[in-house]
Amino acid sequence: MPNARSDKKKLSPIIVDSTLRDGSHAVSHQFTAEDISNYSKGAEDAKIPILMVGHGNGLGASSLQLGISLLSDNEMLRVARKQLKNTKLGAFLIPGFGTIKENVEPAISVGVDVMMVACHCTEATVTRQHIEYICGRGITVYGVLMMSHMISAKELLAQALLMQEYGASGVLLMDSAGAYLPGDVSEKVKTLASGLKIDVGFHAHNNLSLAVWNTVTALLAGAKILDTCSRGLGAGAGNCQLEVLVAVLFKMGYPIDLDLYKLMDNSEDIIAKIMKKPQIISSISLTSGLAGVFSGFAPHAKRVAERFGVDPRDILIELGKRKVVAGQEDIIIEVAMLLKQKRVLKKQIDLIEALI
Numbered sequence: 001m002p003n004a005r006s007d008k009k010k011l012s013p014i015i016v017d018s019t020l021r022d023g024s025h026a027v028s029h030q031f032t033a034e035d036i037s038n039y040s041k042g043a044e045d046a047k048i049p050i051l052m053v054g055h056g057n058g059l060g061a062s063s064l065q066l067g068i069s070l071l072s073d074n075e076m077l078r079v080a081r082k083q084l085k086n087t088k089l090g091a092f093l094i095p096g097f098g099t100i101k102e103n104v105e106p107a108i109s110v111g112v113d114v115m116m117v118a119c120h121c122t123e124a125t126v127t128r129q130h131i132e133y134i135c136g137r138g139i140t141v142y143g144v145l146m147m148s149h150m151i152s153a154k155e156l157l158a159q160a161l162l163m164q165e166y167g168a169s170g171v172l173l174m175d176s177a178g179a180y181l182p183g184d185v186s187e188k189v190k191t192l193a194s195g196l197k198i199d200v201g202f203h204a205h206n207n208l209s210l211a212v213w214n215t216v217t218a219l220l221a222g223a224k225i226l227d228t229c230s231r232g233l234g235a236g237a238g239n240c241q242l243e244v245l246v247a248v249l250f251k252m253g254y255p256i257d258l259d260l261y262k263l264m265d266n267s268e269d270i271i272a273k274i275m276k277k278p279q280i281i282s283s284i285s286l287t288s289g290l291a292g293v294f295s296g297f298a299p300h301a302k303r304v305a306e307r308f309g310v311d312p313r314d315i316l317i318e319l320g321k322r323k324v325v326a327g328q329e330d331i332i333i334e335v336a337m338l339l340k341q342k343r344v345l346k347k348q349i350d351l352i353e354a355l356i
Contacts, residue, residue: 012255013219014049016201016227017242019271020080021052021092023233025296027274029055029062029069033079036071039230039270040083046262050114052090053080056235057296058118059091059107060098065329073103077110088113092144095119095126100133108137117163118144118174120325121151124159128166135167142201142225143168147325149179149292153191160192160200170199170225175214176326178207178237178289182217193222201225204240206232207289209281211240216248230263231271236295237285243267287313291320300332308336315339 020039024031036053043051053076055061055069062069069076073091081089091107093115098104104115115134117127127143134141143163148156160171173188185202192200202218202225204211215226232241243263249256284298293316301319305312318335 010254011224012257013223013249014199014201014225015242015246015256015258016050016052016090016225017043017048017230018052018203018227018239019230019233019242020076021054021090022056022235022239023229023271024054024069025056025235026233026238026279027276029067031076031274032070033075035270035274036076036079037083039266040080042262042266042270044084044087046259046266047257048087050088050090051080051084052092052116053077054091057094058097059093059103061094074106074110077107077112081111090114090116092116092118093130095130100130104130104134108134108139112139114140114142116142116144116172117168118146121145121148121156121159124162127163131163131166131168141168142170142172144172144174144203146174147176147294148173148188149175149177149184150323150325153188156188157191157195160196164196164198168198170201171196172201172203172225172227174203175205176294177292178205178211178285178295179292180204180210180214181208182210182214185214185217186221189218189221189223199224201227203227205234205289205295206237206239207281207285207295211238212245212248215240215245216252219249231267231275232279233271233275234279236288236298237281238279284312284316287316291316293320293324294326296326297329297332300329304332304336308340310336310339310343
């Protein structure tokens with residue numbers, strides 16, 4: 001394994017591996033117990049600090065609407081727990097999908113060390129009960145502000161301050177739509193890093209092929225928590241590719257205590273064999289990033305576009321203009337119907353003009 005060029009002035013960031021959480025979107029949440037066991041062992045061997053495990057949308061999210069997991073939340077966590085000694089086991093929660101009684105408490109009983117509590121970037125108040133409860137149980141909690149490209153740096157700081165007040169040890173900005181440009185990352189992370197007493201993190205999506213660049217930018221702007229996935233596994237265009245980011249940080253001189261060769265092996269020998277198809281930037285995921293639309297809308301837009309005979313890219317662009325957020329999937333049908341009506345109307349106008 002190559003050695004990182006040591007630079008005492010640079011501090012090692014916390015690398016979070018979300019392959020078995022956000023990456024589950026890419027396999028329709030069908031990780032087997034063997035997949036989870038093998039990858040967890042690989043993460044432990046590679047010295048990953050935190051391994052996130054579970055349904056892509058978090059605890060309690062397995063459903064017809066979001067995709068039913070092959071294994072229950074607790075089954076996945078138990079399998080991973082058996083392989084982890086130094087690597088901390090993490091779980092993700094979006095209040096509403098999961099509850100304290102039905103999901104958080106059972107996950108804690110399995111042995112979760114870290115929990116991320118996520119919400120839309122303007123709704124930090126909905127995380128108060130969950131963050132306070134989990135902190136009270138002695139579990140490290142990170143808040144996550146999703147779709148964070150939709151509001152200003154000042155507004156994000158106000159939301160992050162609430163999570164800090166509730167007891168979070170850090171706040172991650174999630175680029176849910178893969179819409180960030182490096183300048184935006186720098187401005188927002190710097191604002192949070194200078195305004196918070198707790199750590200700042202960043203979770204990048206690769207819709208504009210900027211996931212690694214944006215993650216490095218976040219680090220340079222003051223982020224200390226970098227969320228990644230092996231082989232870039234994730235929904236749509238995927239996430240920041242773990243082994244690539246670590247290689248870049250090695251070259252930049254960060255003292256990263258990770259086994260890069262092992263990370264590469266995990267990518268080649270485990271994840272590549274699980275993936276249904278290569279993680280590429282399709283026209284749909286590119287449009288999603290361009291429009292600033294939640295990546296999870298893509299499969300819905302494709303299905304609805306086929307039903308109404310319209311271009312799914314036009315649907316995503318219109319959703320972006322309307323600033324639609326996750327949870328408003330019903331508007332996708334409304335937009336498709338409107339686009340179809342416009343197309344029919346245009347044909348009628350063209351016909352009339354041809355007859356005149």
